[in-house]
Amino acid sequence: MYRVPVISKKGKPLMPTKPSRARRWLKEGKVVIHKNDLQQxxxxxxxxxGEETQPVAVGIDPGKHYSGIGVQSGQATLFTAHLELPFQKVKDRMEQRAMMRRGRRGRRINRKLPFNQRAHRQKRFDNRRGHKLPPSIKxxxxxEYRVVKELSQLFPICSIVYEIVKARGDKGFSPVMVGQKVMTEKWLPQIAPVTTKYGWETWSRREFLGLEKDQQKSNPSPATHAVDGVALASHQFLxxxxxxxxxxxxxxxxxxxxxxxxxxxxPPVSxxxxxxxxPAQGGVRRKYGGTITRHNFRKGDYVEAERKGSIYRGWVSGDTKSKVSISNFDWKRIAQFSKNKVELLQRSTGLICKQETAFVGATRC
Known part of the structure; x- marks a missing residue:
């Protein structure tokens, strides 16, 4: 049975409750619906x-393209998630930016002049710092940090278990290894104490709990990465x-x-x-990218639109002079709707969430 997050009157996360009890509290006026960025x-x-709580742990299985998260208490699994990471999108955009910058510099510099007379701009400050994370890894x-931070506002998290990757011998270097230190020593400790585990420990605990594993990592199902998050979180109790x-x-x-x-x-907003x-003809560039539209909506806003008696829900992805483009979770455009037929449901939070088939588990250890 699912558990519903409960927040105290002062805003402190408490132990979750059963859905039936939450519905009864709503009817009695003892609670109100708490809005959150995860749309839970x-x-x-x-x-x-009272504000007494029990231990609740978060397990994080980081990856290059996908990550898994599980929230676990001693008596129930509270939350699972599959994160689609922006690694490839950011990498492609950084390469495109470098190419555009090279093109602008090539057009600006007159190579017919001697080198000491060319318009090379000197560096204005020393921006070559060490220990910087690549933009895609960052x-x-x-x-991952943003999602865990949102979860800490819904559940009384007391510990975080993070899987780390360690290359041994002649094995190749993994991009997942980049950023582990800043996560485990700087960012996540601001939320709760952090414990690290190796991949073989995750595998061993997952096998002991009897959780199935899907080797097709791109599948948005609980068996791909969320099970590893649950297995990691169980280290708090086993x-x-x-x-x-x-x-x-x-x-x-x-x-x-x-x-x-x-x-x-x-949301993959440019x-x-x-x-x-x-370069544009006449020096007038066409509008491209940005998050602002002409109709008081922002790209990434969750909206509801009506057309010919049918109701559609999705995220704002673009606009024209009189219409708003709405896309689904895969960022495929559903249709363009008149701005007067679009109603805002939730402002953009920088996250888009989709409820999938529930995580199923029935293991007692």
Whole structure:
């Protein structure tokens, strides 16, 4: 059975409750619906109550293109998610930006002049700092941090378990290794204490819990990465004890239950371009990119539109002089609607979430 996040009257996350109890509280006026950026059904108390909580852990299985997150308590699985990371999109845009910059410099500099007379701009300051994260890796880690930060406002998180990658011997270097240190030592400790685990420990715990694993990493299903997040989070409640030889046992208790499963990603909105690939005729550049539309909507806003008696819901992805373009979760345009037939449901939060088939688990250990 699912659990509904509960927020205290003062805004502190409490232990989740059953949906039936949350509905009863709504009828009695004891709670109101709590809006959040993950678009999860949550309630906030309007009356004073106790603030005792139980341990809740978050497991993060980071990747290059996809990551998995699981929120687990000792008695239930509370939340699972599959993150579609912006690695490839950011990488492509950075390469395009470099190419456009090279083109502008080539047009600006007159190579017929001697080198000392060319219009080379001298550096204005030393911007060559060390220990900088590549933009593509930084965007990946920022999305993971953003989701965990939102979860910390819904659940009383007491610990975070993060899987780290370690290249040994002659194995190739993995981009997933970049950014591990800043996540485990700088960003995530601001939310809760962080514990690190290796991949083989995640595999061993997943096998012990009996969770199925899908090797097709691009599938937006709980079995691809979310199960690893749940397995990592279970380390908070299960400890493996080993004696001499290969004999050992697990101490503690954890129960894997059904939980909501979300697919989360950033809206792929293009940034505003001040320069195009080729110079425009007459020096007048066409409008490209940006988040502002002409109809008081922002790209990424979740809206509802009506056409010929049918209702459509999606995210704002563009506009024309009199219409608004609405796209689905895959950022494929549904249609263009009249601006008067579009109603705002939620302002853009920088995240788009899609509720998928629920995570199914029924394991007690």
């Amino acid at each position: 059904f949550a309630v906030q108390l309007t009356v004073d109550s 965007a990946n880690r920022q999305l 400890t493996y004890r080993q004696i001499k030889g290969d004999r050992g046992w697990h101490e503690g208790r954890v129960e894997i239950t059904n939980a909501p499963f979300l697919v989360i990603k950033r 940034r505003r371009q001040l320069h195009l690939m080729l």
